[in-house]
Amino acid sequence: MSEPIVISVKEVSKHFRLPHEKVSSIKDFFVHPLQSLRGGKTSEVQHALDGISFDIKQGEFFGIVGRNGSGKSTLLKILAEIYQPSSGEVSVVGKLVPFIELGVGFNPELTGRENVYLSGALNGFSDKEIDEMYDDIVSFAELEPFMDQKLKNYSSGMQVRLAFSVATRSKADILLIDEVLAVGDADFQRKCFDYFSQLKKDKKTVVFVSHDMYAVREYCDRAALIDSSHIVAIDDSETIARKYVELFTETGERLSNPTLSPERWGDKRARYENVKTKMTGDGITIKADVIADESIDDPTFGIMVANAKGQPIFGTNTNIEQGKQLPLKAGESRGIEWEFPDIFNSGKYYVELTIMYKSVTEVSDWWKEAASFVITKTKDTPFIVNPPIRYTGKG
Amino acid sequence: MNTLSKLKQKYRYSLIILKQLVITDFKLRYKGSALGYLWTLLRPLALFAVLYVVFVNFLRFGGDIPHFPVYLLLGVVLWSYFVEVTVNGLTSIVGKGDLMRKLSFPRYVIVIAGSVSAFINLLINLLVVFGFMVINGVPLTITVLWLPLIILELFVFALGLSFLLSALYVRFRDINYVWEVLLQAGFYVTPIIYPLSEVAKRSEAAANILLLNPVAQIIQDARYSLITHETPTVYGAFSLYWIIPFIVVAVVTVVAAIYFRAMSPKFAEEI
Numbered sequence: 001m002s003e004p005i006v007i008s009v010k011e012v013s014k015h016f017r018l019p020h021e022k023v024s025s026i027k028d029f030f031v032h033p034l035q036s037l038r039g040g041k042t043s044e045v046q047h048a049l050d051g052i053s054f055d056i057k058q059g060e061f062f063g064i065v066g067r068n069g070s071g072k073s074t075l076l077k078i079l080a081e082i083y084q085p086s087s088g089e090v091s092v093v094g095k096l097v098p099f100i101e102l103g104v105g106f107n108p109e110l111t112g113r114e115n116v117y118l119s120g121a122l123n124g125f126s127d128k129e130i131d132e133m134y135d136d137i138v139s140f141a142e143l144e145p146f147m148d149q150k151l152k153n154y155s156s157g158m159q160v161r162l163a164f165s166v167a168t169r170s171k172a173d174i175l176l177i178d179e180v181l182a183v184g185d186a187d188f189q190r191k192c193f194d195y196f197s198q199l200k201k202d203k204k205t206v207v208f209v210s211h212d213m214y215a216v217r218e219y220c221d222r223a224a225l226i227d228s229s230h231i232v233a234i235d236d237s238e239t240i241a242r243k244y245v246e247l248f249t250e251t252g253e254r255l256s257n258p259t260l261s262p263e264r265w266g267d268k269r270a271r272y273e274n275v276k277t278k279m280t281g282d283g284i285t286i287k288a289d290v291i292a293d294e295s296i297d298d299p300t301f302g303i304m305v306a307n308a309k310g311q312p313i314f315g316t317n318t319n320i321e322q323g324k325q326l327p328l329k330a331g332e333s334r335g336i337e338w339e340f341p342d343i344f345n346s347g348k349y350y351v352e353l354t355i356m357y358k359s360v361t362e363v364s365d366w367w368k369e370a371a372s373f374v375i376t377k378t379k380d381t382p383f384i385v386n387p388p389i390r391y392t393g394k395g
Numbered sequence: 396m397n398t399l400s401k402l403k404q405k406y407r408y409s410l411i412i413l414k415q416l417v418i419t420d421f422k423l424r425y426k427g428s429a430l431g432y433l434w435t436l437l438r439p440l441a442l443f444a445v446l447y448v449v450f451v452n453f454l455r456f457g458g459d460i461p462h463f464p465v466y467l468l469l470g471v472v473l474w475s476y477f478v479e480v481t482v483n484g485l486t487s488i489v490g491k492g493d494l495m496r497k498l499s500f501p502r503y504v505i506v507i508a509g510s511v512s513a514f515i516n517l518l519i520n521l522l523v524v525f526g527f528m529v530i531n532g533v534p535l536t537i538t539v540l541w542l543p544l545i546i547l548e549l550f551v552f553a554l555g556l557s558f559l560l561s562a563l564y565v566r567f568r569d570i571n572y573v574w575e576v577l578l579q580a581g582f583y584v585t586p587i588i589y590p591l592s593e594v595a596k597r598s599e600a601a602a603n604i605l606l607l608n609p610v611a612q613i614i615q616d617a618r619y620s621l622i623t624h625e626t627p628t629v630y631g632a633f634s635l636y637w638i639i640p641f642i643v644v645a646v647v648t649v650v651a652a653i654y655f656r657a658m659s660p661k662f663a664e665e666i
Contacts, residue, residue, distance in 0.1 A: 016664065027569070080499050082495070082496065083663055100496075100497040100498075101497050104494060104498055105498070107419065109426055110423070114419075114422065118419055121415035122412060124408050125411070126411050
């Protein structure tokens with residue numbers, strides 16, 4: 001494919017000077033004239049990007065992935081000419097429109113209609129042009145009855161729909177999209193994906209920053225993985241998505257998810273010990289010892305497996321599986337074992353183990369990350385599970 | 396025509412944004428207040444009423460100046476415009492920080508938008524001044540033709556200062572307070588409430604020094620052109636002395652433009 005290059009980034013670096021004591025008053029300027037000229041008492045230089053180079057061809061759907069704080073958003077802002085690179089060069093051919101955030105410039109005191117015109121102007125549309133597309137915008141957002149209400153009376157979902165509806169009208173050659181999918185409900189996300197498919201069909205050039213590997217796999221032709229201000233790899237989206245997941249499994253870090261913290265609680269009348277994970281040919285086995293310090297009449301042992309995002313994948317307990325509880329005597333030690341098939345995509349998974357009693361109302365031991373395991377597969381799907389599936393038939 | 400349409404194309408985006416920002420400013424100003432846009436007229440009129448009662452009725456200022464109430468009102472209206480533009484201009488860039496971190500559009504549009512909406516208010520207020528002129532029976536003379544140029548000078552000076560102040564405010568947050576104090580001092584060193592002729596009676600030199608301030612020069616010129624020729628202007632001083640306030644305006648505007656241009660690419664990350 002010999003499409004022309006429309007975005008060319010050459011050796012771009014960006015550093016921010018972070019003064020420990022910011023000089024922002026005139027008094028400082030007079031009291032410490034030299035220091036303030038140098039920009040603060042001690043300033044720390046933060047390298048947000050370091051020697052970034054890549055080219056994007058016309059019609060490409062190009063992903064930029066990386067952890068929080070890796071420099072993705074800075075790069076996007078440099079492409080959008082919001083930030084100036086400290087060194088290096090960026091050249092862009094064609095009209096570029098950034099979607100750094102939905103609803104930029106929306107004013108809560110204005111009506112929906114007024115906001116459409118305001119937001120449209122920021123996207124480069126004159127009043128006349130918006131007049132022509134106004135009805136389309138409103139019907140796409142499904143907000144006909146609300147357009148003369150103030151935006152502050154809209155629900156956040158309605159605001160997002162309106163913003164998205166305006167944003168998608170942009171007549172750009174190149175679109176920069178940053179995490180737009182992070183907001184909105186499933187219905188809205190489907191609309192986003194439809195829009196992406198349309199962009200792909202129209203052969204638009206898109207630069208797409210995301211944490212969502214499903215979307216990256218699904219839409220991006222190529223992607224760049226950025227880690228600690230450098231480009232680690234530029235490759236097809238499948239490879240990059242896998243490398244991205246490996247990045248997390250290597251360091252044991254989880255994706256930004258505050259709900260999955262290494263927590264454990266309960267009264268510990270009985271508790272888990274010696275939790276072991278064993279990977280067999282076609283399944284995973286979790287073994288543990290239950291140590292009872294006090295007797296429990298109706299213990300229920302539970303298990304739940306979640307992915308690195310903290311999304312539960314499945315779970316069950318002995319009550320569901322066997323419908324009966326075997327009493328634990330004080331001082332007793334009992335081995336338990338869970339076995340389940342490998343239905344996972346590549347990535348790291350966490351196992352949550354529980355012991356409940358009194359008709360599953362009291363917690364004896366609840367261990368959020370009792371164990372973890374890593375799956376590496378050659379083929380992943382953009383869905384929650386990836387069970388072995390047999391396909392017969394041609395093609 | 397060709398160059399005009401080219402220019403229009405080049406500044407198309409800026410013009411579209413400028414228009415919307417001015418419209419939005421109009422819609423949002425006085426939002427929720429019962430009298431709404433009437434406040435644009437009521438504020439300078441209220442200030443005028445206070446000054447009139449105190450300085451004309453009680454202190455007998457401007458005794459021998461013809462049409463002194465209109466003379467006073469014109470000064471108040473022009474000064475209020477200058478204050479409005481510079482005070483709003485100063486915080487305009489920092490106030491729109493959110494927009495600037497998300498979009499790349501020419502930064503100067505924000506400052507100009509504030510200045511344009513204040514300018515529309517000024518025009519409305521000038522209509523009120525004309526109304527008072529009719530009531531007071533002020534005769535119109537040919538010198539009124541100077542007025543548009545005088546107003547243009549005020550527009551340029553206030554806009555230039557706004558560019559300078561808004562860019563400085565990004566780095567030095569004290570400017571806010573400094574400017575407040577300077578404006579307060581400016582209200583007294585500018586011949587708004589007192590007739591400059593009173594100063595000239597005591598010291599010709601002092602009156603001339605006060606006229607070096609471009610706002611003083613502008614207010615006196617406006618009064619001369621519109622209300623009475625019996626008011627001192629900077630041209631009454633010796634030879635080319637009158638050129639100094641114009642040089643001040645030019646220097647401020649050029650320095651402001653250069654500084655703003657140099658600083659604007661960094662606004663997004665420094666705010």
